[in-house]
Amino acid sequence: MTSLTPRTHDEWRDILRGNNKVRVCGGGTAGVWLPELKGTVVSSELMNRVVEYRPDDLLIRVESGMNLAEMSELVARDGLCLPLLRDRGWLGYAGQTVGGMVAMGLPHYGAGSVRDWVVGMKFITGGGAVVDSGANVVKSVAGFDLHRLLVGSRGELGAILEVALRLYPLKMMPEVPAEWAMQDETWVHRVSRSFECAGEVRSPNREWLWSNRLIDLPPQGWAIGSGGRFVGTRDSTRDRLRANLKNVLDGRGVFGEGWRR
Amino acid sequence: MLLGYNGEVVDASSQLENSLCELIGRESVLTGEAVRRVYSSDAYTVEKYPPVAVVLPRTTEEVASVVRWCTDNQVPFTPRGAGTGLSGGAMPALGGVVISTKKLNQILDHSFADEWLLTQSGIANLKISQFTQPFGYHFAPDPSSQSVSTIGGNIAMNSGGPHTLKYGVTAQHVLGVRMVLASGEIVTIGGPCGGDEDLISLIVGSEGTLGLVTEAWVRLTPNPEEIGTATLCFSTVEAASQCVGTMVRSGVMPAALEMMDHFVLSAVRASFDLEYIEGTAAMLLVETDGVAGQAIADLEILLQIGRDHGAIEIKVAANSAERLKLWTARKKGVGALGRLAPTVVTHDGVIPPSRLPEMLDAVYAIATEEGLGVANIFHAGDGNLHPIFYFDERAEGAIEAVVRAGEKIVEKCLEFGGSVTGEHGIGVEKVDLLTRMFDAESLEVHSCMRLVFEAGAECNPCKVIPNSKGCIEHKMRWRGVAT
Structure with a gap:
């Protein structure tokens, strides 16, 4: 299938203006998680630059089409990592992009959620507004945390253009148990396994970082309880707030809507 | 006679006070000159404005009844925890009612096996760790004010602290909240296992502008060996x-x-x-x-x-x-800096840590330019500065000099690629400075988050997002009017 490959904000705006439905695509590795969406495919493949990299400050900002493995190799040269990607990564599936990882916000073991490492973002709304949130430093409370909101949004609230990530010293990463390094399994299988054992999931070395749980699995708004089951209930007020959110960021529905059950 | 919403004169004793007393009982309503003075600012004392009344609800339902009444009657309301905030987030910018969470101070439930604790939002941060310490757990965010500052305040401001360098700020430790929306509706978002991370991301750090958090599930962190x-x-x-x-x-x-x-x-x-x-x-x-x-x-x-x-x-x-x-x-x-001068104002900004030497040079130079004393005590590891100006606020021009110096520091933080605030929040202090960090297109979308939560003009007005017309008109009254 042919796809559009915008590079600039203006090109993005033109695409959003000229199409009723678009489907944002990174490496195309997450298809199984998404419903069959209709519309023009817009690929981030030409948006693959490093915008800013300051190893001394443990920070990198990249365009959303940046290949995750390439970024990992780059920062590893300075003894740094995105701790989600240890052992070639629970999420380090070949071809995966940074934007895709952030938009999916899928679970992983050990080092908090994707959300905890995203410190800034630039995205474009359905109406074509280019929005900045967060900052290029590891700590900022200026404005609302739209960069955290967009994590796990599956491309339905906006298209991610740039992501600023906090990095972590490789040296501080705990050893990953051999049985966790399922190198041959596909990414989808790994995630499926994490569903099954969610009740027992603990990070390899809990005290070294703040999180030890899985988060952010579909459907949004639900969580994994013990035994790996989804817990949560439908709530009309929460649904209404989410509808407001969609309306505010993508009132025309150009980014589609499907995975929220 | 008191100034109320939009500055019109209201007779508080006959109207507002009686209504609040009917809602939650006379013992939970505070009024009078001393009360108004005490609650006219938080720890950011540069800008002050008195509320008409202060309420101290004990339950989520009581909070909901007050919020619903305020919205229905177009009375502004401002949530307040311990009042230790350093950017004026709990300052009742347009008067009205201050809703204090100080009596919402009960721990409601916990599970050490699953590492969470449910508490009312008015509990002091440190009380959580004191409760869980014997069982091998603590609540990781540890702002310096933690002996008094409340978990609700920490959530509102997305508070940090020294140990957030490794363990993350408040946002990383909130699993869920029960909150009262501006309409008075009570909604549960997230829970002991997390969930609703999208909405939680907006609520943490929203400074009480989206509603009022009354209960929170927080993550417990195992104590290090x-x-x-x-x-x-x-x-x-x-x-x-x-x-x-x-x-x-x-x-x-x-x-x-x-x-x-x-x-x-x-x-x-x-x-x-x-x-x-x-x-x-x-x-x-x-x-x-x-x-x-x-x-x-x-x-x-x-x-x-x-x-x-x-x-x-x-x-x-x-x-x-x-x-x-x-x-x-x-x-x-x-x-302790109270020993150096009668007034201290703590500033907050972030720079990449590698720029620290240049930044500190700039801070001392700015203080000298403005004729102020400055002391630095801060989270160096994440580049989060806290220059503290000490001065006598009674001296002519001192407040103006402090405000100018603060703006110069913020400019410098931005020049070095940092942020206007790392953990103290925007409040009223930095509302205007936000425009130097984000363009108008971005801020327009940020401001829409109030619409998402259906928070009207009554819900903690004039905070976080650059001022609406009503706030700009009111702003001149904030300095020195509270006496």
Whole structure:
């Protein structure tokens, strides 16, 4: 299938203006998680630059089409990592992009959620507004945390253009148990396994970082309880707030809507 | 006669007060001149405005009844925890009702096996850790005000603290909330297992502009097996700040990496008997933690970096009592500055840690330009500065000089690629400065988050997002009007 490959904000705006439905695509590795969406495919493949990299400050900002493995190799040269990607990564599936990882916000073991490492973002709304949130430093409370909101949004609230990530010293990463390094399994299988054992999931070395749980699995708004089951209930007020959110960021529905059950 | 919403004169005693008393009982409603004065600001004392009344609800349902009444009657309401906020987030900008969470102070439920605790939002941060400590857990965000500042306030401002360098800020430790929307509806978002992370991301750090959090599920963090704590003294601020840069890129992640300059140290020595070698211009307080053996090994790596940078004295805390003494001095350090001048204003900004030496030079130069005293006590590891101006607010032009100096510091933070605030929030203090960090298109979308939560003009007005017309008109009244 042919796809559009915008590079600039203006090109993005033109695409959003000229199409009723678009489907944002990174490496195309997450298809199984998404419903069959209709519309023009817009690929981030030409948006693959490093915008800013300051190893001394443990920070990198990249365009959303940046290949995750390439970024990992780059920062590893300075003894740094995105701790989600240890052992070639629970999420380090070949071809995966940074934007895709952030938009999916899928679970992983050990080092908090994707959300905890995203410190800034630039995205474009359905109406074509280019929005900045967060900052290029590891700590900022200026404005609302739209960069955290967009994590796990599956491309339905906006298209991610740039992501600023906090990095972590490789040296501080705990050893990953051999049985966790399922190198041959596909990414989808790994995630499926994490569903099954969610009740027992603990990070390899809990005290070294703040999180030890899985988060952010579909459907949004639900969580994994013990035994790996989804817990949560439908709530009309929460649904209404989410509808407001969609309306505010993508009132025309150009980014589609499907995975929220 | 009192000023109320939009500045019109209302007769509080006959109308508003009676209505509130009917809603939640006379014993939970405070009025009168002294009350109005006390609640006219939080710890950011530069801007003040009095509420008409203060309410102290005990349950989520009582909060909901007050909020619903305020919205229905177009009376502005402002949530308030302990009032330790440093950017005016709890200042009742347009008067109206202050809803204090101080009586919402009960721990409701917990599970150590699943590492969560459910509490009402008015409980002091430290009370959670005191409750869980014997069972091997603590609540990781530890703002210096933690002995009094409330979990609700921490959520509103997305508070940090020294140990957030390693463990993350409040946002990383909130699993769910029960909150009252501006309509008075009660909604549960997230829960003991998390969930609803999208909405939680907006609520944490929203400064009470989206509604009022009354209960929260917080994540408990296991206590580390081993902790290493040390102080390193340097004869110049520059040497200390260069040492910070080297430590940050050393590959060791400290649990905390704090700096105090000699102005702070002199006050802290007098207040808390903290000893350090003569000739100290700046002290680093470093802590490592982790599994047994690792924390001490990591600390030694950092201490060697200190020696390489010419530390003139290094002391390692020998036991938990010594560690506690060091942390008491650090966390109460701002209070100790009361010895230097009658008024202190703490600023907050973030820069990349590698720019620390240049930034501190700039801070001292700005203070000199404005004729103010400045002391620095801050989270060096994540580049989160807290220049503290000390002065006499009765002196002519002093407040204006402090505000100008603050703006210059923020400009400098932005020039170095940082942020206008790291953990104290926007409040009213930095509302106008937000436009220097985000363009109009971005801010327009940020401001829409109020629409998402259907929060009208009554819900903590004039905070976070650059001012609406009503706030701009009101702004001139905030300085010095509360007396």
